[in-house]
Amino acid sequence: MTASTTCRTAAGTSRIRAVGALAVAGALLLTGCGDQTDAAQRARSNENAPLADKLPQSIRDAGEIKVGSDIAYPPVEYKDKNGKVVGIDLDIAEALGEQLGVEFTFKNGTFDTLLGGLRSKRYDIAMSAMTDTKHRQNGIDSDTGKKVGEGVDFVDYFNAGVSIYTNKGETQGIETWSDLCGKKVVLQRGTVSHDLAKAESEKCKGGKKIAIEAFDNDQQAQTRLRSGGADAGSSDFPVAAFAVKTSGGGKDFELVGKQVDAAPYGIAVPKNNPELRDAIKAALDAIIKNGEYDKIISKWGVEAGAVTEAKVNGGK
Incomplete structure:
Protein backbone atom coordinates (compact mmCIF):
# COMPACT_ATOMS: atom_id res chain seq x y z
CA MET A 1 0.00 0.00 0.00
CA ALA A 160 0.81 -7.75 24.29
CA GLY A 161 3.05 -10.77 23.97
CA VAL A 162 4.23 -12.63 20.87
CA SER A 163 2.60 -15.83 19.58
CA ILE A 164 3.37 -18.61 17.10
CA TYR A 165 0.71 -20.09 14.84
CA THR A 166 0.65 -22.80 12.18
CA ASN A 167 -1.67 -24.05 9.50
CA LYS A 168 -4.51 -25.86 11.21
CA GLY A 169 -3.71 -29.48 11.93
CA GLU A 170 -0.05 -29.03 10.93
CA THR A 171 1.63 -28.06 14.21
CA GLN A 172 4.60 -30.45 13.66
CA GLY A 173 5.12 -30.51 17.41
CA ILE A 174 5.87 -26.78 17.52
CA GLU A 175 5.13 -25.29 20.94
CA THR A 176 8.10 -23.06 21.76
CA TRP A 177 10.56 -20.90 19.86
CA SER A 178 13.26 -23.56 20.16
CA ASP A 179 10.98 -25.94 18.27
CA LEU A 180 11.41 -23.71 15.21
CA CYS A 181 15.07 -24.70 14.79
CA GLY A 182 15.41 -26.35 11.39
CA LYS A 183 12.04 -24.96 10.28
CA LYS A 184 10.83 -21.91 8.38
CA VAL A 185 8.91 -19.07 9.99
CA VAL A 186 7.20 -16.12 8.29
CA LEU A 187 6.64 -12.77 9.98
CA GLN A 188 6.63 -9.01 9.53
CA ARG A 189 9.95 -7.24 9.07
CA GLY A 190 11.24 -5.06 11.92
CA THR A 191 8.88 -6.45 14.57
CA VAL A 192 9.58 -8.07 17.94
CA SER A 193 8.72 -11.41 16.30
CA HIS A 194 11.52 -10.76 13.82
CA ASP A 195 13.97 -9.97 16.64
CA LEU A 196 12.94 -13.08 18.60
CA ALA A 197 13.34 -15.34 15.58
CA LYS A 198 16.84 -14.03 14.86
CA ALA A 199 17.88 -14.37 18.51
CA GLU A 200 16.49 -17.89 18.80
CA SER A 201 18.14 -18.96 15.55
CA GLU A 202 21.54 -18.11 17.02
CA LYS A 203 20.84 -20.59 19.84
CA CYS A 204 19.94 -23.47 17.53
CA LYS A 205 22.34 -26.40 17.65
CA GLY A 206 23.68 -28.75 15.00
CA GLY A 207 23.50 -26.16 12.25
CA LYS A 208 19.71 -26.25 12.26
CA LYS A 209 19.04 -22.53 12.13
CA ILE A 210 15.57 -21.02 11.78
CA ALA A 211 14.83 -20.04 8.19
CA ILE A 212 13.26 -16.59 8.47
CA GLU A 213 11.21 -14.98 5.71
CA ALA A 214 10.23 -11.42 6.55
CA PHE A 215 7.54 -9.40 4.78
CA ASP A 216 6.44 -5.78 4.67
CA ASN A 217 3.21 -6.65 6.49
CA ASP A 218 1.69 -9.48 8.48
CA GLN A 219 -1.00 -10.27 5.92
CA GLN A 220 1.67 -11.15 3.35
CA ALA A 221 3.24 -13.50 5.89
CA GLN A 222 -0.13 -15.15 6.53
CA THR A 223 -0.65 -15.67 2.78
CA ARG A 224 2.75 -17.34 2.52
CA LEU A 225 2.00 -19.69 5.42
CA ARG A 226 -1.50 -20.46 4.15
CA SER A 227 -0.04 -21.53 0.77
CA GLY A 228 2.30 -24.00 2.46
CA GLY A 229 5.42 -21.87 2.04
CA ALA A 230 6.46 -22.09 5.70
CA ASP A 231 6.08 -24.17 8.83
CA ALA A 232 4.85 -21.42 11.14
CA GLY A 233 4.10 -17.73 11.47
CA SER A 234 4.59 -15.32 14.34
CA SER A 235 3.08 -12.00 15.33
CA ASP A 236 1.78 -10.15 18.37
CA PHE A 237 -0.81 -12.15 20.29
CA PRO A 238 -3.86 -9.98 19.41
CA VAL A 239 -2.96 -10.16 15.73
CA ALA A 240 -2.26 -13.89 15.73
CA ALA A 241 -5.47 -14.61 17.66
CA PHE A 242 -7.48 -12.47 15.21
CA ALA A 243 -5.98 -14.31 12.23
CA VAL A 244 -6.76 -17.69 13.81
CA LYS A 245 -10.34 -16.61 14.48
CA THR A 246 -11.10 -15.02 11.12
CA SER A 247 -8.89 -16.46 8.35
CA GLY A 248 -10.88 -18.96 6.32
CA GLY A 249 -13.71 -18.67 8.81
CA GLY A 250 -11.39 -20.02 11.51
CA LYS A 251 -10.27 -23.01 9.42
CA ASP A 252 -6.82 -21.83 8.28
CA PHE A 253 -4.63 -21.45 11.36
CA GLU A 254 -4.19 -22.45 14.99
CA LEU A 255 -2.20 -20.98 17.85
CA VAL A 256 0.57 -23.13 19.33
CA GLY A 257 2.21 -22.78 22.73
CA LYS A 258 1.92 -19.69 24.90
CA GLN A 259 2.57 -16.05 24.13
CA VAL A 260 5.98 -14.83 25.29
CA ASP A 261 7.72 -11.55 26.07
CA ALA A 262 4.62 -9.56 27.01
CA ALA A 263 5.49 -5.87 26.68
CA PRO A 264 3.71 -2.54 26.22
Missing part, protein backbone atom coordinates in the same frame (compact mmCIF):
# COMPACT_ATOMS: atom_id res chain seq x y z
CA THR A 2 1.18 3.52 -0.68
CA ALA A 3 1.06 6.15 2.02
CA SER A 4 -2.23 7.99 2.20
CA THR A 5 -4.31 10.10 4.52
CA THR A 6 -7.36 8.45 6.05
CA CYS A 7 -10.44 10.54 6.79
CA ARG A 8 -11.47 10.35 10.45
CA THR A 9 -15.07 11.39 9.90
CA ALA A 10 -16.49 9.68 12.99
CA ALA A 11 -14.34 11.72 15.34
CA GLY A 12 -15.15 14.86 13.40
CA THR A 13 -18.87 14.14 13.63
CA SER A 14 -18.87 13.79 17.39
CA ARG A 15 -16.91 16.98 17.91
CA ILE A 16 -19.19 18.86 15.50
CA ARG A 17 -22.22 17.64 17.40
CA ALA A 18 -20.66 18.74 20.67
CA VAL A 19 -20.32 22.34 19.54
CA GLY A 20 -23.74 22.47 17.89
CA ALA A 21 -22.58 23.64 14.49
CA LEU A 22 -25.46 22.00 12.63
CA ALA A 23 -25.95 22.94 9.00
CA VAL A 24 -22.53 24.41 8.35
CA ALA A 25 -20.69 21.54 10.02
CA GLY A 26 -22.78 18.99 8.13
CA ALA A 27 -21.79 20.58 4.84
CA LEU A 28 -18.15 20.56 5.85
CA LEU A 29 -18.33 16.89 6.78
CA LEU A 30 -19.76 15.94 3.38
CA THR A 31 -16.96 17.66 1.49
CA GLY A 32 -14.22 15.46 2.96
CA CYS A 33 -11.09 15.57 5.08
CA GLY A 34 -9.63 18.83 3.82
CA ASP A 35 -12.50 21.02 4.89
CA GLN A 36 -12.41 19.63 8.42
CA THR A 37 -9.21 21.51 9.02
CA ASP A 38 -10.91 24.85 8.36
CA ALA A 39 -9.61 27.45 10.81
CA ALA A 40 -13.01 28.19 12.35
CA GLN A 41 -13.71 24.46 12.75
CA ARG A 42 -10.37 23.93 14.48
CA ALA A 43 -10.96 26.83 16.81
CA ARG A 44 -14.36 25.47 17.87
CA SER A 45 -12.92 21.98 18.43
CA ASN A 46 -10.03 23.31 20.51
CA GLU A 47 -12.32 25.51 22.53
CA ASN A 48 -14.60 22.66 23.55
CA ALA A 49 -12.00 19.95 24.19
CA PRO A 50 -10.99 19.61 27.86
CA LEU A 51 -7.26 19.06 27.22
CA ALA A 52 -6.68 21.17 24.11
CA ASP A 53 -4.53 23.68 25.98
CA LYS A 54 -1.96 20.97 26.71
CA LEU A 55 -1.05 20.59 23.02
CA PRO A 56 1.77 22.50 21.32
CA GLN A 57 0.36 25.57 19.60
CA SER A 58 1.53 24.32 16.21
CA ILE A 59 -0.62 21.19 16.59
CA ARG A 60 -3.62 23.22 17.75
CA ASP A 61 -3.26 25.50 14.75
CA ALA A 62 -3.00 22.54 12.37
CA GLY A 63 -6.06 20.88 13.91
CA GLU A 64 -4.56 17.43 13.44
CA ILE A 65 -1.93 15.00 14.64
CA LYS A 66 -0.34 13.14 11.73
CA VAL A 67 -0.01 9.47 12.65
CA GLY A 68 2.40 7.09 10.94
CA SER A 69 0.90 3.60 10.92
CA ASP A 70 1.17 0.29 9.08
CA ILE A 71 -2.52 -0.17 8.26
CA ALA A 72 -2.34 -3.91 7.63
CA TYR A 73 -2.29 -5.38 11.13
CA PRO A 74 -5.78 -6.53 12.16
CA PRO A 75 -7.29 -6.05 14.66
CA VAL A 76 -5.00 -3.17 15.65
CA GLU A 77 -5.35 -1.21 12.41
CA TYR A 78 -6.58 -2.48 9.05
CA LYS A 79 -9.06 -1.95 6.23
CA ASP A 80 -12.39 -3.75 6.56
CA LYS A 81 -14.22 -5.37 3.64
CA ASN A 82 -15.59 -1.96 2.64
CA GLY A 83 -12.15 -0.36 2.57
CA LYS A 84 -12.70 1.63 5.76
CA VAL A 85 -9.74 1.88 8.12
CA VAL A 86 -10.72 0.42 11.50
CA GLY A 87 -9.14 -1.16 14.56
CA ILE A 88 -8.10 -0.78 18.17
CA ASP A 89 -5.63 2.03 17.47
CA LEU A 90 -8.15 3.95 15.37
CA ASP A 91 -10.76 3.85 18.14
CA ILE A 92 -8.28 4.84 20.84
CA ALA A 93 -6.96 7.68 18.68
CA GLU A 94 -10.48 8.96 18.10
CA ALA A 95 -11.12 8.99 21.85
CA LEU A 96 -7.84 10.83 22.43
CA GLY A 97 -8.83 13.35 19.77
CA GLU A 98 -12.05 14.08 21.64
CA GLN A 99 -9.99 15.07 24.67
CA LEU A 100 -7.45 17.12 22.72
CA GLY A 101 -9.74 18.76 20.14
CA VAL A 102 -7.82 17.56 17.06
CA GLU A 103 -8.07 14.87 14.40
CA PHE A 104 -5.65 11.95 14.48
CA THR A 105 -4.98 11.54 10.75
CA PHE A 106 -3.56 8.11 9.94
CA LYS A 107 -0.99 7.90 7.14
CA ASN A 108 -0.06 4.45 5.88
CA GLY A 109 3.54 3.25 5.72
CA THR A 110 5.51 0.04 6.15
CA PHE A 111 6.27 -0.70 9.80
CA ASP A 112 10.06 -0.51 9.59
CA THR A 113 9.94 3.01 8.10
CA LEU A 114 7.71 4.63 10.72
CA LEU A 115 10.41 5.85 13.10
CA GLY A 116 12.34 7.24 10.14
CA GLY A 117 9.16 9.09 9.22
CA LEU A 118 9.17 10.68 12.65
CA ARG A 119 12.78 11.77 12.23
CA SER A 120 11.98 13.35 8.86
CA LYS A 121 8.86 15.03 10.37
CA ARG A 122 6.55 13.26 7.95
CA TYR A 123 4.55 12.19 11.00
CA ASP A 124 3.96 13.81 14.39
CA ILE A 125 3.64 10.42 16.12
CA ALA A 126 3.70 6.71 15.25
CA MET A 127 0.89 4.46 16.47
CA SER A 128 1.03 0.97 15.04
CA ALA A 129 1.15 -1.82 17.65
CA MET A 130 4.74 -0.68 18.24
CA THR A 131 6.41 -2.35 21.19
CA ASP A 132 8.08 0.07 23.58
CA THR A 133 11.72 -1.06 23.84
CA LYS A 134 14.89 0.54 25.20
CA HIS A 135 16.47 0.24 21.75
CA ARG A 136 13.70 2.32 20.21
CA GLN A 137 13.75 4.78 23.10
CA ASN A 138 17.48 5.29 22.58
CA GLY A 139 17.54 5.20 18.77
CA ILE A 140 19.53 1.96 18.55
CA ASP A 141 19.24 -0.38 15.57
CA SER A 142 18.42 -3.80 17.04
CA ASP A 143 20.35 -5.60 14.27
CA THR A 144 23.62 -3.66 14.39
CA GLY A 145 23.56 -2.20 17.89
CA LYS A 146 24.46 1.16 16.37
CA LYS A 147 22.77 4.45 17.09
CA VAL A 148 20.64 5.56 14.15
CA GLY A 149 18.76 8.49 15.65
CA GLU A 150 17.82 10.39 18.75
CA GLY A 151 15.21 7.82 19.69
CA VAL A 152 11.63 8.39 20.77
CA ASP A 153 9.50 8.58 23.88
CA PHE A 154 6.59 6.19 24.23
CA VAL A 155 3.19 6.68 25.83
CA ASP A 156 2.24 3.09 26.66
CA TYR A 157 -1.41 2.14 26.04
CA PHE A 158 -1.69 -1.67 25.78
CA ASN A 159 0.19 -4.86 26.68
CA TYR A 265 2.58 -1.05 22.94
CA GLY A 266 3.53 2.60 22.89
CA ILE A 267 2.59 5.71 20.94
CA ALA A 268 5.97 6.96 19.69
CA VAL A 269 6.65 10.70 20.03
CA PRO A 270 9.89 12.49 19.05
CA LYS A 271 12.03 13.25 22.08
CA ASN A 272 12.17 16.90 21.08
CA ASN A 273 8.40 17.26 21.60
CA PRO A 274 7.74 16.53 25.30
CA GLU A 275 4.71 18.85 25.24
CA LEU A 276 2.96 16.61 22.70
CA ARG A 277 4.01 13.48 24.62
CA ASP A 278 2.56 14.84 27.87
CA ALA A 279 -0.66 15.95 26.18
CA ILE A 280 -1.21 12.45 24.76
CA LYS A 281 -0.45 10.90 28.17
CA ALA A 282 -2.98 13.20 29.82
CA ALA A 283 -5.60 12.32 27.21
CA LEU A 284 -4.97 8.60 27.65
CA ASP A 285 -5.31 8.90 31.42
CA ALA A 286 -8.56 10.80 30.88
CA ILE A 287 -10.17 8.12 28.70
CA ILE A 288 -9.03 5.41 31.11
CA LYS A 289 -10.65 7.32 33.97
CA ASN A 290 -13.93 8.05 32.13
CA GLY A 291 -14.34 4.45 30.95
CA GLU A 292 -14.04 5.08 27.21
CA TYR A 293 -10.79 3.11 27.03
CA ASP A 294 -12.34 0.00 28.60
CA LYS A 295 -15.27 0.19 26.16
CA ILE A 296 -12.87 0.16 23.21
CA ILE A 297 -10.79 -2.70 24.60
CA SER A 298 -13.93 -4.74 25.31
CA LYS A 299 -15.32 -4.05 21.84
CA TRP A 300 -12.29 -5.76 20.31
CA GLY A 301 -12.17 -8.60 22.84
CA VAL A 302 -8.63 -7.87 24.04
CA GLU A 303 -9.31 -7.14 27.71
CA ALA A 304 -6.25 -9.17 28.76
CA GLY A 305 -3.99 -6.44 27.37
CA ALA A 306 -5.67 -3.44 29.00
CA VAL A 307 -3.65 -0.95 31.04
CA THR A 308 -4.90 0.93 34.10
CA GLU A 309 -2.79 4.05 33.63
CA ALA A 310 -0.72 5.76 30.97
CA LYS A 311 3.02 5.33 31.39
CA VAL A 312 5.96 6.92 29.59
CA ASN A 313 8.80 4.66 28.45
CA GLY A 314 7.69 1.63 30.45
CA GLY A 315 9.33 -0.84 28.05
CA LYS A 316 12.51 -2.74 28.80
Whole structure:
Protein backbone atom coordinates (compact mmCIF):
# COMPACT_ATOMS: atom_id res chain seq x y z
CA MET A 1 0.00 0.00 0.00
CA THR A 2 1.18 3.52 -0.68
CA ALA A 3 1.06 6.15 2.02
CA SER A 4 -2.23 7.99 2.20
CA THR A 5 -4.31 10.10 4.52
CA THR A 6 -7.36 8.45 6.05
CA CYS A 7 -10.44 10.54 6.79
CA ARG A 8 -11.47 10.35 10.45
CA THR A 9 -15.07 11.39 9.90
CA ALA A 10 -16.49 9.68 12.99
CA ALA A 11 -14.34 11.72 15.34
CA GLY A 12 -15.15 14.86 13.40
CA THR A 13 -18.87 14.14 13.63
CA SER A 14 -18.87 13.79 17.39
CA ARG A 15 -16.91 16.98 17.91
CA ILE A 16 -19.19 18.86 15.50
CA ARG A 17 -22.22 17.64 17.40
CA ALA A 18 -20.66 18.74 20.67
CA VAL A 19 -20.32 22.34 19.54
CA GLY A 20 -23.74 22.47 17.89
CA ALA A 21 -22.58 23.64 14.49
CA LEU A 22 -25.46 22.00 12.63
CA ALA A 23 -25.95 22.94 9.00
CA VAL A 24 -22.53 24.41 8.35
CA ALA A 25 -20.69 21.54 10.02
CA GLY A 26 -22.78 18.99 8.13
CA ALA A 27 -21.79 20.58 4.84
CA LEU A 28 -18.15 20.56 5.85
CA LEU A 29 -18.33 16.89 6.78
CA LEU A 30 -19.76 15.94 3.38
CA THR A 31 -16.96 17.66 1.49
CA GLY A 32 -14.22 15.46 2.96
CA CYS A 33 -11.09 15.57 5.08
CA GLY A 34 -9.63 18.83 3.82
CA ASP A 35 -12.50 21.02 4.89
CA GLN A 36 -12.41 19.63 8.42
CA THR A 37 -9.21 21.51 9.02
CA ASP A 38 -10.91 24.85 8.36
CA ALA A 39 -9.61 27.45 10.81
CA ALA A 40 -13.01 28.19 12.35
CA GLN A 41 -13.71 24.46 12.75
CA ARG A 42 -10.37 23.93 14.48
CA ALA A 43 -10.96 26.83 16.81
CA ARG A 44 -14.36 25.47 17.87
CA SER A 45 -12.92 21.98 18.43
CA ASN A 46 -10.03 23.31 20.51
CA GLU A 47 -12.32 25.51 22.53
CA ASN A 48 -14.60 22.66 23.55
CA ALA A 49 -12.00 19.95 24.19
CA PRO A 50 -10.99 19.61 27.86
CA LEU A 51 -7.26 19.06 27.22
CA ALA A 52 -6.68 21.17 24.11
CA ASP A 53 -4.53 23.68 25.98
CA LYS A 54 -1.96 20.97 26.71
CA LEU A 55 -1.05 20.59 23.02
CA PRO A 56 1.77 22.50 21.32
CA GLN A 57 0.36 25.57 19.60
CA SER A 58 1.53 24.32 16.21
CA ILE A 59 -0.62 21.19 16.59
CA ARG A 60 -3.62 23.22 17.75
CA ASP A 61 -3.26 25.50 14.75
CA ALA A 62 -3.00 22.54 12.37
CA GLY A 63 -6.06 20.88 13.91
CA GLU A 64 -4.56 17.43 13.44
CA ILE A 65 -1.93 15.00 14.64
CA LYS A 66 -0.34 13.14 11.73
CA VAL A 67 -0.01 9.47 12.65
CA GLY A 68 2.40 7.09 10.94
CA SER A 69 0.90 3.60 10.92
CA ASP A 70 1.17 0.29 9.08
CA ILE A 71 -2.52 -0.17 8.26
CA ALA A 72 -2.34 -3.91 7.63
CA TYR A 73 -2.29 -5.38 11.13
CA PRO A 74 -5.78 -6.53 12.16
CA PRO A 75 -7.29 -6.05 14.66
CA VAL A 76 -5.00 -3.17 15.65
CA GLU A 77 -5.35 -1.21 12.41
CA TYR A 78 -6.58 -2.48 9.05
CA LYS A 79 -9.06 -1.95 6.23
CA ASP A 80 -12.39 -3.75 6.56
CA LYS A 81 -14.22 -5.37 3.64
CA ASN A 82 -15.59 -1.96 2.64
CA GLY A 83 -12.15 -0.36 2.57
CA LYS A 84 -12.70 1.63 5.76
CA VAL A 85 -9.74 1.88 8.12
CA VAL A 86 -10.72 0.42 11.50
CA GLY A 87 -9.14 -1.16 14.56
CA ILE A 88 -8.10 -0.78 18.17
CA ASP A 89 -5.63 2.03 17.47
CA LEU A 90 -8.15 3.95 15.37
CA ASP A 91 -10.76 3.85 18.14
CA ILE A 92 -8.28 4.84 20.84
CA ALA A 93 -6.96 7.68 18.68
CA GLU A 94 -10.48 8.96 18.10
CA ALA A 95 -11.12 8.99 21.85
CA LEU A 96 -7.84 10.83 22.43
CA GLY A 97 -8.83 13.35 19.77
CA GLU A 98 -12.05 14.08 21.64
CA GLN A 99 -9.99 15.07 24.67
CA LEU A 100 -7.45 17.12 22.72
CA GLY A 101 -9.74 18.76 20.14
CA VAL A 102 -7.82 17.56 17.06
CA GLU A 103 -8.07 14.87 14.40
CA PHE A 104 -5.65 11.95 14.48
CA THR A 105 -4.98 11.54 10.75
CA PHE A 106 -3.56 8.11 9.94
CA LYS A 107 -0.99 7.90 7.14
CA ASN A 108 -0.06 4.45 5.88
CA GLY A 109 3.54 3.25 5.72
CA THR A 110 5.51 0.04 6.15
CA PHE A 111 6.27 -0.70 9.80
CA ASP A 112 10.06 -0.51 9.59
CA THR A 113 9.94 3.01 8.10
CA LEU A 114 7.71 4.63 10.72
CA LEU A 115 10.41 5.85 13.10
CA GLY A 116 12.34 7.24 10.14
CA GLY A 117 9.16 9.09 9.22
CA LEU A 118 9.17 10.68 12.65
CA ARG A 119 12.78 11.77 12.23
CA SER A 120 11.98 13.35 8.86
CA LYS A 121 8.86 15.03 10.37
CA ARG A 122 6.55 13.26 7.95
CA TYR A 123 4.55 12.19 11.00
CA ASP A 124 3.96 13.81 14.39
CA ILE A 125 3.64 10.42 16.12
CA ALA A 126 3.70 6.71 15.25
CA MET A 127 0.89 4.46 16.47
CA SER A 128 1.03 0.97 15.04
CA ALA A 129 1.15 -1.82 17.65
CA MET A 130 4.74 -0.68 18.24
CA THR A 131 6.41 -2.35 21.19
CA ASP A 132 8.08 0.07 23.58
CA THR A 133 11.72 -1.06 23.84
CA LYS A 134 14.89 0.54 25.20
CA HIS A 135 16.47 0.24 21.75
CA ARG A 136 13.70 2.32 20.21
CA GLN A 137 13.75 4.78 23.10
CA ASN A 138 17.48 5.29 22.58
CA GLY A 139 17.54 5.20 18.77
CA ILE A 140 19.53 1.96 18.55
CA ASP A 141 19.24 -0.38 15.57
CA SER A 142 18.42 -3.80 17.04
CA ASP A 143 20.35 -5.60 14.27
CA THR A 144 23.62 -3.66 14.39
CA GLY A 145 23.56 -2.20 17.89
CA LYS A 146 24.46 1.16 16.37
CA LYS A 147 22.77 4.45 17.09
CA VAL A 148 20.64 5.56 14.15
CA GLY A 149 18.76 8.49 15.65
CA GLU A 150 17.82 10.39 18.75
CA GLY A 151 15.21 7.82 19.69
CA VAL A 152 11.63 8.39 20.77
CA ASP A 153 9.50 8.58 23.88
CA PHE A 154 6.59 6.19 24.23
CA VAL A 155 3.19 6.68 25.83
CA ASP A 156 2.24 3.09 26.66
CA TYR A 157 -1.41 2.14 26.04
CA PHE A 158 -1.69 -1.67 25.78
CA ASN A 159 0.19 -4.86 26.68
CA ALA A 160 0.81 -7.75 24.29
CA GLY A 161 3.05 -10.77 23.97
CA VAL A 162 4.23 -12.63 20.87
CA SER A 163 2.60 -15.83 19.58
CA ILE A 164 3.37 -18.61 17.10
CA TYR A 165 0.71 -20.09 14.84
CA THR A 166 0.65 -22.80 12.18
CA ASN A 167 -1.67 -24.05 9.50
CA LYS A 168 -4.51 -25.86 11.21
CA GLY A 169 -3.71 -29.48 11.93
CA GLU A 170 -0.05 -29.03 10.93
CA THR A 171 1.63 -28.06 14.21
CA GLN A 172 4.60 -30.45 13.66
CA GLY A 173 5.12 -30.51 17.41
CA ILE A 174 5.87 -26.78 17.52
CA GLU A 175 5.13 -25.29 20.94
CA THR A 176 8.10 -23.06 21.76
CA TRP A 177 10.56 -20.90 19.86
CA SER A 178 13.26 -23.56 20.16
CA ASP A 179 10.98 -25.94 18.27
CA LEU A 180 11.41 -23.71 15.21
CA CYS A 181 15.07 -24.70 14.79
CA GLY A 182 15.41 -26.35 11.39
CA LYS A 183 12.04 -24.96 10.28
CA LYS A 184 10.83 -21.91 8.38
CA VAL A 185 8.91 -19.07 9.99
CA VAL A 186 7.20 -16.12 8.29
CA LEU A 187 6.64 -12.77 9.98
CA GLN A 188 6.63 -9.01 9.53
CA ARG A 189 9.95 -7.24 9.07
CA GLY A 190 11.24 -5.06 11.92
CA THR A 191 8.88 -6.45 14.57
CA VAL A 192 9.58 -8.07 17.94
CA SER A 193 8.72 -11.41 16.30
CA HIS A 194 11.52 -10.76 13.82
CA ASP A 195 13.97 -9.97 16.64
CA LEU A 196 12.94 -13.08 18.60
CA ALA A 197 13.34 -15.34 15.58
CA LYS A 198 16.84 -14.03 14.86
CA ALA A 199 17.88 -14.37 18.51
CA GLU A 200 16.49 -17.89 18.80
CA SER A 201 18.14 -18.96 15.55
CA GLU A 202 21.54 -18.11 17.02
CA LYS A 203 20.84 -20.59 19.84
CA CYS A 204 19.94 -23.47 17.53
CA LYS A 205 22.34 -26.40 17.65
CA GLY A 206 23.68 -28.75 15.00
CA GLY A 207 23.50 -26.16 12.25
CA LYS A 208 19.71 -26.25 12.26
CA LYS A 209 19.04 -22.53 12.13
CA ILE A 210 15.57 -21.02 11.78
CA ALA A 211 14.83 -20.04 8.19
CA ILE A 212 13.26 -16.59 8.47
CA GLU A 213 11.21 -14.98 5.71
CA ALA A 214 10.23 -11.42 6.55
CA PHE A 215 7.54 -9.40 4.78
CA ASP A 216 6.44 -5.78 4.67
CA ASN A 217 3.21 -6.65 6.49
CA ASP A 218 1.69 -9.48 8.48
CA GLN A 219 -1.00 -10.27 5.92
CA GLN A 220 1.67 -11.15 3.35
CA ALA A 221 3.24 -13.50 5.89
CA GLN A 222 -0.13 -15.15 6.53
CA THR A 223 -0.65 -15.67 2.78
CA ARG A 224 2.75 -17.34 2.52
CA LEU A 225 2.00 -19.69 5.42
CA ARG A 226 -1.50 -20.46 4.15
CA SER A 227 -0.04 -21.53 0.77
CA GLY A 228 2.30 -24.00 2.46
CA GLY A 229 5.42 -21.87 2.04
CA ALA A 230 6.46 -22.09 5.70
CA ASP A 231 6.08 -24.17 8.83
CA ALA A 232 4.85 -21.42 11.14
CA GLY A 233 4.10 -17.73 11.47
CA SER A 234 4.59 -15.32 14.34
CA SER A 235 3.08 -12.00 15.33
CA ASP A 236 1.78 -10.15 18.37
CA PHE A 237 -0.81 -12.15 20.29
CA PRO A 238 -3.86 -9.98 19.41
CA VAL A 239 -2.96 -10.16 15.73
CA ALA A 240 -2.26 -13.89 15.73
CA ALA A 241 -5.47 -14.61 17.66
CA PHE A 242 -7.48 -12.47 15.21
CA ALA A 243 -5.98 -14.31 12.23
CA VAL A 244 -6.76 -17.69 13.81
CA LYS A 245 -10.34 -16.61 14.48
CA THR A 246 -11.10 -15.02 11.12
CA SER A 247 -8.89 -16.46 8.35
CA GLY A 248 -10.88 -18.96 6.32
CA GLY A 249 -13.71 -18.67 8.81
CA GLY A 250 -11.39 -20.02 11.51
CA LYS A 251 -10.27 -23.01 9.42
CA ASP A 252 -6.82 -21.83 8.28
CA PHE A 253 -4.63 -21.45 11.36
CA GLU A 254 -4.19 -22.45 14.99
CA LEU A 255 -2.20 -20.98 17.85
CA VAL A 256 0.57 -23.13 19.33
CA GLY A 257 2.21 -22.78 22.73
CA LYS A 258 1.92 -19.69 24.90
CA GLN A 259 2.57 -16.05 24.13
CA VAL A 260 5.98 -14.83 25.29
CA ASP A 261 7.72 -11.55 26.07
CA ALA A 262 4.62 -9.56 27.01
CA ALA A 263 5.49 -5.87 26.68
CA PRO A 264 3.71 -2.54 26.22
CA TYR A 265 2.58 -1.05 22.94
CA GLY A 266 3.53 2.60 22.89
CA ILE A 267 2.59 5.71 20.94
CA ALA A 268 5.97 6.96 19.69
CA VAL A 269 6.65 10.70 20.03
CA PRO A 270 9.89 12.49 19.05
CA LYS A 271 12.03 13.25 22.08
CA ASN A 272 12.17 16.90 21.08
CA ASN A 273 8.40 17.26 21.60
CA PRO A 274 7.74 16.53 25.30
CA GLU A 275 4.71 18.85 25.24
CA LEU A 276 2.96 16.61 22.70
CA ARG A 277 4.01 13.48 24.62
CA ASP A 278 2.56 14.84 27.87
CA ALA A 279 -0.66 15.95 26.18
CA ILE A 280 -1.21 12.45 24.76
CA LYS A 281 -0.45 10.90 28.17
CA ALA A 282 -2.98 13.20 29.82
CA ALA A 283 -5.60 12.32 27.21
CA LEU A 284 -4.97 8.60 27.65
CA ASP A 285 -5.31 8.90 31.42
CA ALA A 286 -8.56 10.80 30.88
CA ILE A 287 -10.17 8.12 28.70
CA ILE A 288 -9.03 5.41 31.11
CA LYS A 289 -10.65 7.32 33.97
CA ASN A 290 -13.93 8.05 32.13
CA GLY A 291 -14.34 4.45 30.95
CA GLU A 292 -14.04 5.08 27.21
CA TYR A 293 -10.79 3.11 27.03
CA ASP A 294 -12.34 0.00 28.60
CA LYS A 295 -15.27 0.19 26.16
CA ILE A 296 -12.87 0.16 23.21
CA ILE A 297 -10.79 -2.70 24.60
CA SER A 298 -13.93 -4.74 25.31
CA LYS A 299 -15.32 -4.05 21.84
CA TRP A 300 -12.29 -5.76 20.31
CA GLY A 301 -12.17 -8.60 22.84
CA VAL A 302 -8.63 -7.87 24.04
CA GLU A 303 -9.31 -7.14 27.71
CA ALA A 304 -6.25 -9.17 28.76
CA GLY A 305 -3.99 -6.44 27.37
CA ALA A 306 -5.67 -3.44 29.00
CA VAL A 307 -3.65 -0.95 31.04
CA THR A 308 -4.90 0.93 34.10
CA GLU A 309 -2.79 4.05 33.63
CA ALA A 310 -0.72 5.76 30.97
CA LYS A 311 3.02 5.33 31.39
CA VAL A 312 5.96 6.92 29.59
CA ASN A 313 8.80 4.66 28.45
CA GLY A 314 7.69 1.63 30.45
CA GLY A 315 9.33 -0.84 28.05
CA LYS A 316 12.51 -2.74 28.80
